Amino acid sequence: MDFKIIKYFLIFVGLVSTSCKTNKTTKTAEVSQQKTYAEQPNIVVFLCDDLGYGDLASFGHPIIKTSNLDALAASGIKLTNFYSSAPVCSPSRAGLLTGRSPNRAGIYDFIPGIKKSPDNRDLVHLQAHEETIPAILKSVGYETCLVGKWHCSSRFNSGVQPQPNDFGFDYWFATHNNAAPSHQNPNNFIRNGKEVGEIEGYSSQIIISEAIQWLENKQTNKPFFLEVAFHEPHEPVASPEDLVQKYLPLAKNREEAEYFANVENVDLAVGRLVAYLKASNLDNTLIVFSSDNGPETFMRYERAKRSYGSPGELKGMKLWTNEAGFRVPGIINWLGEKTFTGTSDKVVSALDLLPTFAELSGAKLPNRVLDGESFVTIFKDGNFNRSKPLIWAFYDALNDRMVAMRHGDYKIMARLEVDNKPVPNFHNLYDGNIDYIKSAKLTDFVLFNLTKDISESEDISKTQPAVFEKIKAEFEIQYKNLLDGSHIWVRDE
Structure with a gap:
């Protein structure tokens, strides 16, 4: 292997982030206020859209195969009491990013487009003064990237409202809401403010490819924060035909087979990125997997004909304040670190991610009311004593x-x-x-x-x-x- 290959190998896999303890020059020049880059974990957040509590094999689904996610749960921490911050998409995403109830940000429901409405709903967006996970991590040296769904503004890719880059994302490849016209060959992605046009493939795999490309193009040894916001399994569902055929004998009909295939395609996409991280020796990488809310109700609206998501044992569905609306699958896996391994029934929320990541990275908490709290103790023994009600x-x-x-x-x-x-x-x-x-x-x-x-x-x-x-x-x-x-x-x- 020649020097050039070695050089790019080190850049791509981020080995420097785990070996810079020995590089005193870099350590001195690129040190956070509290932690060195070597101590700061890379962080990857996988967020599904409308994935139900019972939609993964490891959470009880009898048919859908989710071997990659099941492996992350088996070798990491499976959270059986994990909650999203709302039972619908936009407020849930705002809560995750800010560590605050989305009501504090004024995001109460999903954000539509810009059509003027008498209830001022067309004004709704994540406001510039909100402090987010990528912003606080950038303050201590992180590089940051969003791939997938944004849905935190009514005017997407417009100077009228803040965009992902205004909240700390160095790089973003995103859609306003759903992949359109469906998950297959979407044409509505924006990359750093520029329209991309139609992309061949399926959304979950497309955004994973973009994430890997971003990681390969990183030119520094800085730690990274990567949010992978899947569109799946939200309607309009579209799935690879080979996976659909796999589930046809096991499903009630083709539409249910397409849903099952959609969830497995997410699992395969997660597996691709995890395999890349492991092959690149990015050992100090914390992975969080969850969903923005519970499963859609079958045929709640005309296009929901493939919405066969499962709430498991929970009552309700998406848009409910019963458990199925916002209790969702939760998986944490810290690659390369010895942590508690097993199932934890401790109550953890997406609101807790910001304070947890702040503690792990050495970032200062925002000077404002936070509804989340750090759960770093869970990595030691699976315990976390929540002091704040949700x-x-x-x-x-x-x-x-x-x-x-x-x-x-x-x-x-x-x-x-x-x-x-x-x-x-x-x-x-x-x-x-x-x-x-x-x-x-x-x-x-x-x-x-x-x-x-x-x-x-x-x-x-x-x-x-x-x-x-x-x-x-x-x-x-x-x-x-x-x-x-x-x-x-x-x-x-």
Whole structure:
């Protein structure tokens, strides 16, 4: 192997990031405030779109083959109580990036396009003052990349609103929302502000190829943060025919086979990147895999004819505040590091990623209210004692109770009522409805012990009144604090 090949091999695989302890010149010139590059882990976040809690073999699916993800879970940490920050895409992504409830950012529902609407929904976007994972990691030397779905602004690739690069992504290859016209041969990707045109292939594999190319083109030994935001298995589903044929004998119909194949294609894409990382000896790489929310309901809208996602044992689906809306598969695997290995039932949220990554990288936490907290203790022995309850206020819920909170073993939920009438569904909070929302009362509470009743089948609010009253009091405080801190959209503000 000649010098040039060796040189590029080192650059591509990032060995310098694990060997620069011996390179004193580089270490002195490229040191973070608290940690050297050698100590800072590379970080990869895989985020699926509408993947259900029961859609992976390792989480109980009886048919879909997900051998690569199952291997990551088996050799890493399988999180059975992992929560997204919302039961729908845009707010979930905003919460993950900021470590804050998406309500604080004013992102309450999925973000549509720019058509003006009376509820100011067309204004909604992740605002420039929000501090994100890539931004704080850049502050301590990381290179950053986003491939896949963005969906955090109503005006994508426009100077009117901040774009991925404004939140710390050095490089981005993304779509506003779904891959169009489907996962196959998408034509709506933007690369660093420039339209790409139609790309042959399937979205999950296309973005993995882009991610690998970005890694190969890295010219420094700096650690990296890579967000891989799959479009799959969100509609419009399109899957490789060989995988569809594999599942046809096992599925109810072709549409279900296409869904099963779609999930396996994601697994294969994850496997490609993990294999690249291992072959490149990128040992100090922390991998997180999850989903933005639960599975879509079959035929909830006309194009959802392939939405055969599984909630597993959970109640509800996407857009619900019952468990299936936001309890999602969670897998963590720290390549090259000795950590706890096995299943953890500790309550972990996508909101926790920012403070966890900050602690691991030596970055300073944003000087603002954070709803997440660092779970670094989980790497030692699988334990994490969450001190902050998780609360969701989703005003467009398909179920009756819009507000829910997970606190320890318990889940409490409530309706919102004004003058003894249920609050109707809202996509957005703005100056035209905020007084009405603030006048609403939490009513008709239910309480579940999720450690004993994962399916939320037995309301224990009457049989355990002392527990109920204690959690109800905390719930009311948490909801008021969240509502008081929520961003309200005002036109021409």
